[in-house]
Amino acid sequence: MAREKESEKGKISRREFVVAGGTVIAGGAVAACTLSDASASQASDEFPLSTAYLVYDSRYCAGCQSCMLACSLVHDGAASTSLSRIQIARAVLTKYPDDIQIHVCRQCPDPLCVKNCPTGACHVNTANGNVRMIDSEKCVGCRKCLSSCHFTPHRTIWNQAAQKATKCDLCVDAPYFSKKGGPSGQQACVTTCPVGALKVVTELPSQLDNSGYDLRFAPEPQRGQATTSSKTGEE
Amino acid sequence: MTTPGFAGKILLVNLTTGQTSSIDSAKYEMYGGGHGTGAALFWDLCVAPGDWDLQDAFDPRNAVSLMTGPLAGTGLSFAGRTSVSGMSPQSYPVNWFCHSNFGGSFAPTLKMAGWDGVVVIGKAESPVYINIIDDKVTIEDAKALWGLTTWETQEEIWKRTGVRYGQEWQEFEKGHTLQRPAIVTIGPAGENMTRVASLVHGGGSGAGQGGFGGVFGSKKLKAIAVLGTGQIRVADPRGVRDAREWWETKWPIGPPFAGPEGSIPSSCMGCRRGCHNRNQVHGLDSDNCAEQTWYNLAPPHKGTPYEIQWKMTDVAQKLGLNAMETCFMGPMSFEVPKDFPIQPRIPAYTALGWYMKKMYDLGVIGPGTKFDTSPLPMADIEKPEFAEIYGLAIANRVGIGDLLAEGTARFAEKLGRLPGDFDVLLRLTAWGYQDHWSMPTVEWAYGNLMDSRDINNHDMSLGRKEKYTCEQFVKILASRTAPYNDPLWFDYSWKGERAYKTGIYSDRKAQWVAWHQHYATYYKESVLLCDWAFSNLFNENSPDGKGYTTEAEPRFLKAVTGRDHSFVDGMEIGRRIWNLKRAIFVMQGRHRNQEKFAGYYYRPGASYCGYAPELPIFDGSKWEWVNCRELFFEDKGVEQWKTAFFKVEGWDPASGYPTRRTLEELGMRHIADVLQAKGRLGPA
Incomplete structure (x- = not known):
């Protein structure tokens, strides 16, 4: 359904990409260049690049969703998986590594959420490392930032109770965070992740597909003493 | 106004009539949530009406509740378990009122849907499952699910709900979500009303002990599925996140328990422990x-x-x-x-x-x-x-x-x-439950006997410590057992006079067991802090060896609920719930005379399965570590301990019945009235 919607607008979703021989081919779509490495490696004329990007290591995510609860706590003052600006989806009966999906806002070089916002609520915050964020005071709840996000699922978040959209701001505007947030500060999700599977980098990750943000940096889990051995274990 | 940390309402489902209704959680807040609220609901729904004998757990009148605790889903670690309460078909010879709990994401999700818990009474005519999407509750036909395994059932319900994993946001009346429903279900073992059936959530978050899977089966209840798109309100959001960081920094937790080589640890929602594994299929989502x-x-x-x-x-x-x-x-x-x-x-x-x-x-x-x-x-x-x-x-x-x-x-x-x-052969500690490290750590054994199952409290960290002398060690334990703070609680002397004076049959051991039960009943079973981490009296990673118990619990609860309760205030709630449970047991027929260990406890070999047999012993002048592998009980000593224990609890030493004075002191006059009408109140 989402795909149909996006096709109508002449947009493409991540899943419609076929990357072959270094050429990005999008079936019938015309907006592929917005996500190609070539165009993404530099700031667009309109929007300066963000100075920071939230990346993850999907191999060692423990699926605990502590990042989601921390995100909604520091931004909204309440814990909610629906309000979290980082989304971890789990399929606990699916085989590793397909059992966990991580969806982060990519702070796109060419942010369609910003471009399509009719009120300027979704903006590039030049005072805070060019992070793409939404000023809730200006948001009228038109949902254009949701429908214009490149990615499935969209990384802009709908707050049903407030009838407004939100998005990851790298904790620039996190009223319940006791640390300094933002691109040059700390982020609630990163500080809470118990396995070090989240971090913020300053270099623009590859824009070819999701794997550009799925980097290999988390430490391999320490193995505790075997607890269930027939010889030595305990439970 | 609903206290932060609580959703504010409990779902009551009557499967006989097919009706659902809502109970105000505030009515039960004095019982703390979780098992405490489950016990109070059981009293109100099953005991107070006085219309049945409370003997058969498979009777449709049995109320089984799945309750959350105030900390679940708030972002605090080790706090997201779901408590199950009701009469248990597993315990022998009586189907005592019992508890179990399981982790995963069920409790946080239930609260995000706006419910503190679900209590189920009655019996459906044909298989059903309860489907909760925020405020909307339906009882769905489960005939096509009956006979499926726990994993197949969940996959089938996920298909029915239509949430496509990792694709697009699913929109419901109250909000959007990318999550699939959290489901707790039974397999064939529950459907066929075995007494060894668990409730399973996910791949292997399970409530096994108690046999509540069979209770679900007796009600023709295959599963409960919940999807929540709402929010869990907390009193101090900044304080909640900071409390987690403070706790993790001050008492660093060790590496995850090891799963299969090459496995990747995973955790329950909000937890940092990593006691499950991600490579579930042919390799578990069970905890290790x-x-x-x-x-x-x-x-x-x-x-x-x-x-x-x-x-x-x-x-x-x-x-x-x-x-x-x-x-x-x-x-x-x-x-x-x-x-x-x-x-x-x-x-x-x-x-x-x-x-x-x-x-x-x-x-x-x-x-x-x-x-x-x-x-x-x-x-x-x-x-x-x-x-x-x-x-x-x-x-x-x-x-x-x-x-x-x-x-x-x-x-x-x-x-x-x-x-x-x-x-000789069958080492079932009490009420038919498997022995489980209960000896020579006698507080575990006594706890089993006074409760209705293997209490499963792995919190003693006993055994010789390299960095501390025995005396230093017991003083550390004492410092974390407020308000008594008595090192002699931890004297495991078991021979001669010393056993009766300060050792395993003494008043002090009675106080220690009471403390341990009050702690577990509130902080572990009702607040639902996980047994993997709580209590923590001794901590090897702490510079002074002191654990986080007495500090962490009130800080967590204050940040979430806003209530300025001290650690000891919480212990008093534990005492209240423990007394309520005693009243339920007594209404089921519990009497002091029934409370006997299995015969092997009174013979050499009772402690041969001790995991940490080196225990502190006080000889009247000094402390030393002694291997207590030969420890076993003598009947006279256990009887003396029971008398001491009943006195500590304010119960009648002759019968073990609660007294009006104790119950009223705990705000439970209505419980005393019912016991009195039944002739099961201890003398004033």
Whole structure:
């Protein structure tokens, strides 16, 4: 359904990409260049690049969703998986590594959420490392930032109770965070992740597909003493 | 106004009438949530009306509740478990009111849907499941799910709900979500009303002990599914996140428990522990606990390879079997003297699988005997296929599986082996539950006896410490057991006068057990802090050895609820719930005279399965670590301890009945009135 919607607008979703021989081919779509490495490696004329990007290591995510609860706590003052600006989806009966999906806002070089916002609520915050964020005071709840996000699922978040959209701001505007947030500060999700599977980098990750943000940096889990051995274990 | 941390309402489902209604959580807040609220609901729905004898857990009138705690889903670690309460078909010989709990994402999701818990009464005419999407509750037809495994059931309900994993946001009336419903379900073992059936959520978050899977089956309730798109309000959001960081920094937690080599730890929602594994299919989502060793054969059989153990665990989880009760040995075995009746080593648990094999070896069961072992291929017990057939036979009550489905104690009774086997072969601590590190750490044993199950409180960190002398160690423990702070609580003297003066039969041991039970009843079963981390009296990573108990619990609760309760205030709530539970037991017929350990406790060998047998002993002038592997009880001592314990609790020493004074002091006059009308109130 989402795909149909996006096709109508002449947009493409991540899943419609076929990357072959270094050429990005999008079936019938015309907006592929917005996500190609070539165009993404530099700031667009309109929007300066963000100075920071939230990346993850999907191999060692423990699926605990502590990042989601921390995100909604520091931004909204309440814990909610629906309000979290980082989304971890789990399929606990699916085989590793397909059992966990991580969806982060990519702070796109060419942010369609910003471009399509009719009120300027979704903006590039030049005072805070060019992070793409939404000023809730200006948001009228038109949902254009949701429908214009490149990615499935969209990384802009709908707050049903407030009838407004939100998005990851790298904790620039996190009223319940006791640390300094933002691109040059700390982020609630990163500080809470118990396995070090989240971090913020300053270099623009590859824009070819999701794997550009799925980097290999988390430490391999320490193995505790075997607890269930027939010889030595305990439970 | 609803206290932060609580959703504000509890869902009541009557499966007989098909009606659902809402109960105001505030009415039960004095019981703290979780098991406390479950006990109070049970009292109001099952005991107070006085219209049945409270003996059969499969009676449709049994109320089974699944309750959350105030911290669940708030982002605090080790705090997201779901408590299950109700009458238990597993306990022997009486179906005592009991509790169990499980992790995963069910409790946080239920709260995000706006519910503190679900309580189910009655019985449906045909199989159903309860479907909760925020405020919307429906009772759905589950005829097509009946017979499916726990994993198949969840996959099927996910399909029905239509949330497509990892694709697009699903929009509901109250909000959007990318999450799939959290589902707790039974497998065939529950459907067939075995007494060894668990509730399973996800791959292997399970509530096994208590046998609540059979209670679901008796109600024709296949599953409860919940999807929540709302928010969990907390009093101090900044304080909640900071409390987690403070706790993790001050008392760093060790590496995850090891799963299979190469496995990736995973955790329950909001938790940092990593006690589950991500590579679930043929490798578990079970936590790395007793269920991992479900099929682990005891000597003289060769140790079962890990890979086979893990695969067979999946079998137990899919069938919805209580792995602890139906396993073959447990995690380990211990050396015993050459003249000990169990040879060559003693298994950690003389559970159903082990005992069945022992009966076969002794010629009590098997071809040509009164109890044929068909369909079990006994000659192939070392083959994994045997474990699958064993599990299926129990879950579906086929052949000897029908007897085994009654649980170890009732199986032994049907073979005509009781009470004799309780003295020697069958190490069932109290009420038919497997011994579980209960000795020589006697507070665990006493707790089992005074409660209604294996209390499963792994919180003592006993055993010799390299960095501390024995005296330093007991002083650390004492510093964390407010408000008594008495090092002599931890004297495990078990011989001569000292045993009665400060040791295992003393008033001090009665106080320690009461403290331990009050703590567990509130902080672990009602607030629902996980047993993997709470309580924590001693902590090796702390510079002074002191654990976080007494500091962490009130800080967490204050940040979430805003209530300025001290640690000791919480202990008083634990005492209240514990007294309410005592009243329920007494209404079911509990009397001091019934509270006897199995015979093996009173004989040498009682502590041969002790995991940490080196315990502190005080000789009147100094402390030292002593190996207490030879510790066993004497009847006179246990009776003296019971008298002391009842006095500490403010109960009648002769009967163990609660007294009006104690109940009123705890704000439970209405409980005293019912006990009095039944003639089961202790004298003033």
